[in-house]
Amino acid sequence: MNERKIRLYDSENIHSSEDRDEYEKDYARLIQSPAFRRLQGKSQVFGAGSGDYYRTRLTHSLEVSQIAREVARKLAKSYPFLNKKEHPGLMMDPEVVECAALAHDLGHPPFGHKGEEVLNELLLEEHGMCYEGNAQNFRILMFLEKRAGSDSGLDLTAAVLLAINKYPFCIDDPGRLKGVYKREWEGIDYLRQLWAMPEGCATLEAQLMDLCDDIAYSTHDIEDGIRAGKIQMNTNLFEDDRLVSHVMQEIIDDSGNGVMNWEQVDMNAMVKQVLHQYLLQWEMIYLECGREPSRTRREMKARWVRKFVSGVGIIDDPTTGWKRVTFIKDGHQDMELLRTMEILKKLAWVTLIKDFRVQRLHKRSEVIIKRLWDSFKVPETGRLIIPPDWLESYEQHKEKWPWERMVADYISGMTDAYAEKVYAEFFASRSGSIYERD
Numbered sequence: 159m160n161e162r163k164i165r166l167y168d169s170e171n172i173h174s175s176e177d178r179d180e181y182e183k184d185y186a187r188l189i190q191s192p193a194f195r196r197l198q199g200k201s202q203v204f205g206a207g208s209g210d211y212y213r214t215r216l217t218h219s220l221e222v223s224q225i226a227r228e229v230a231r232k233l234a235k236s237y238p239f240l241n242k243k244e245h246p247g248l249m250m251d252p253e254v255v256e257c258a259a260l261a262h263d264l265g266h267p268p269f270g271h272k273g274e275e276v277l278n279e280l281l282l283e284e285h286g287m288c289y290e291g292n293a294q295n296f297r298i299l300m301f302l303e304k305r306a307g308s309d310s311g312l313d314l315t316a317a318v319l320l321a322i323n324k325y326p327f328c329i330d331d332p333g334r335l336k337g338v339y340k341r342e343w344e345g346i347d348y349l350r351q352l353w354a355m356p357e358g359c360a361t362l363e364a365q366l367m368d369l370c371d372d373i374a375y376s377t378h379d380i381e382d383g384i385r386a387g388k389i390q391m392n393t394n395l396f397e398d399d400r401l402v403s404h405v406m407q408e409i410i411d412d413s414g415n416g417v418m419n420w421e422q423v424d425m426n427a428m429v430k431q432v433l434h435q436y437l438l439q440w441e442m443i444y445l446e447c448g449r450e451p452s453r454t455r456r457e458m459k460a461r462w463v464r465k466f467v468s469g470v471g472i473i474d475d476p477t478t479g480w481k482r483v484t485f486i487k488d489g490h491q492d493m494e495l496l497r498t499m500e501i502l503k504k505l506a507w508v509t510l511i512k513d514f515r516v517q518r519l520h521k522r523s524e525v526i527i528k529r530l531w532d533s534f535k536v537p538e539t540g541r542l543i544i545p546p547d548w549l550e551s552y553e554q555h556k557e558k559w560p561w562e563r564m565v566a567d568y569i570s571g572m573t574d575a576y577a578e579k580v581y582a583e584f585f586a587s588r589s590g591s592i593y594e595r596d
Contacts (some may be wrong), residue, residue: 160246161246161316161352161353162246162251162254162315162316162317163180163181163315163316163317164315164316165180165313165314165315165316166300166310166313166316166319166345166348166349167310167313179253180315181251181253181254181257181315181317181318182253184257184314184315184318185253185256185257185260187305187312187313187314188257188260188261188314189260191303191305191312192303193264193298193302193303193571194216194219194260194261194264195216196571196572196573197214197215197216197219197263197264198214198215198216198217198573199214199268199573199574199575199576200214200215200216200263200266200267200268200270200573200574201214201215201268201269201270201574212382212385213378213379213382215263215266218263218374218375218378219259219260219261219262219263220260221374221378222259222262222367222370222371222374223255223256223257223260225259225370225373225374225463225467226255226256226258226259226366226367226370227252227253227255227256227259228252228467229255229366229370229467229470230250230252230254230255230256230363230366231252232467232470233250233366233470233471233472233483234250234251234252236471237250237471240362240472245353245354246316246317246353246361247320247353247355247361247362248361248362249317249362249363250362250363250366251317251363254315254317254318254321254363255321255363255366255367255370257314257318257321258318258321258322258363258364258367259367259370259371261295261299261314261318261322262295262322262324262367262368262371264294264295264298264299265290265291265292265293265294265295265296265297265298265570266291266294266570267289267291267294267527267569267570267571267572268523268527268569268570268572268573268574268577269519269520269523269527269574269577270523271511272520272523272524273523273527273570274289274291276523276524276527276528277289277527277531277566277569277570278290280527280528280531280566281562281563281566284535284562285560285562287562287563287566288329288330289566289570290329290335290336290337292324292325292336292337292338293329293336293337293338293339293342294567294570295322296319296322296323296338296339296342296343296346297339297342297567298311298571299311299312299314299322300312300319300342300345301341301555302567302571316349316352316353317361317363319345319346319349320346320349320350320353320355320360320361320363320364321363321364322364322367323338323346323360323361323364324360324364324365324367324368325337325338325360326338326346326350326355326358326359326360326364327343327358328340328343328347329343330343341558356478356479356480358478359478359480362472365482365483365484366470366483369483369484372499372503373463373466373467373499374463375503375506376462376466376499376500376502376503376506377459377462377463377466377502378459379506379510380459380502380505380506381455381456381458381459382510383506383509384451384455385455386510388509388510388513389505389506389509389510391437391440391441391444392437393437395509396433396434396436396437397433401433401505401508401509402426402429402430402433404508405429405433405501405505405508406425406426408504408507408508409425409500409501409504412504415500418493418496418497418500419493420497422493423497429501432498432501432502433505436502436505439458439461440454440458443457443458443461462502465495466485466495466499469485469486469487469492469495470483470484470485470486471483471484471485471486472486473486473489473490473491484496485499526577526578527569527577529581529584529585530569530577530580530581531565531569533584534565534568534569535561535562535565537561540561540565544565544568548564548568551564552564
């Protein structure tokens with residue numbers, strides 16, 4: 159078996175079918191895992207269950223995987239070096255990218271980014287530990303998930319694990335905000351060394367997965383925002399200086415935006431131009447679609463996805479000596495398209511996440527997670543109200559698994575609705591039966 163298809167544990171599984179490719183096994187393990195199913199109950203932007211239209215983490219992951227698979231197929235046809243298979247990290251297998259996209263959000267806790275923020279604050283303040291969604295992905299994939307014949311997570315192939323690893327660092331090292339927790343990093347680092355991956359560089363498949371995630375976010379979340387009435391497609395919003403100012407401030411505050419060289423352009427002028435052109439495009443498509451808002455939303459989203467997808471390519475990265483998956487124009491990185499996508503991402507953020515009604519939901523989410531944490535964090539009392547299978551796993555692995563990490567794992571695995579349910583059992587006046595199954 160080649161180095162892309164090795165597994166760290168390769169536990170024997172009597173149910174495994176030998177007539178399937180290794181990536182097909184990975185796909186099956188992912189979509190049949192409880193962690194993947196729980197994504198249907200976790201927020202994307204709007205709370206899961208808040209409507210039958212809006213995206214959840216599950217539908218978002220499915221959409222990212224579809225985009226990523228198609229782009230991977232296109233790139234494999236466009237760049238002959240990919241098929242030479244000269245290096246395991248310089249390949250583009252659509253099945254691998256699809257699996258990585260399906261798994262990229264497994265580590266998100268209930269209530270979206272707010273849940274991640276609160277858990278991180280609690281762990282840092284009380285135990286000097288961190289919580290981060292990307293790192294939690296690998297906790298789930300390499301430890302927490304169980305499958306028949308293995309107690310070492312889903313035991314995915316090296317190619318898929320490294321395609322999920324868009325931040326190839328140990329997050330427990332000083333100064334790191336994103337990465338992989340130390341325990342799981344040992345396995346990831348072993349695979350990276352086996353592949354002779356350059357330090358700090360992600361595989362092309364991981365880079366593509368990450369870019370397709372951004373494409374989906376900058377197009378699909380705006381579609382949901384328009385449908386919810388949070389993004390009003392009129393000049394009152396799009397020509398409001400306050401909106402422009404808020405979008406600019408979000409760009410400035412985002413530490414990841416340094417690579418876009420914003421100092422080389424007039425940010426205020428570009429934000430205004432992108433918003434103006436976006437509104438003009440909406441008005442044109444609205445007329446084309448017979449003034450039907452639903453069709454207009456879908457067509458608008460589809461055109462922007464096509465625009466971004468058609469710009470994806472691969473270039474040499476002179477700063478690392480590796481290669482970079484990014485938007486390409488005339489053989490060079492298309493900074494204008496990258497900045498445009500970033501403006502649309504921030505448009506979604508300031509109009510949706512910053513909405514005061516969403517912020518009220520975030521405050522409620524913060525209260526729920528903090529009170530659940532306080533209920534579970536003391537081992538003597540917490541073990542009385544945590545499910546037996548979690549306690550059994552803790553006792554089996556407690557030399558590698560401190561109580562507070564187990565509590566964070568348990569809370570982060572909850573769906574929005576289940577977190578609300580447990581909170582209500584503890585703190586709300588309600589009638590119910592102890593025979594209700596969790």
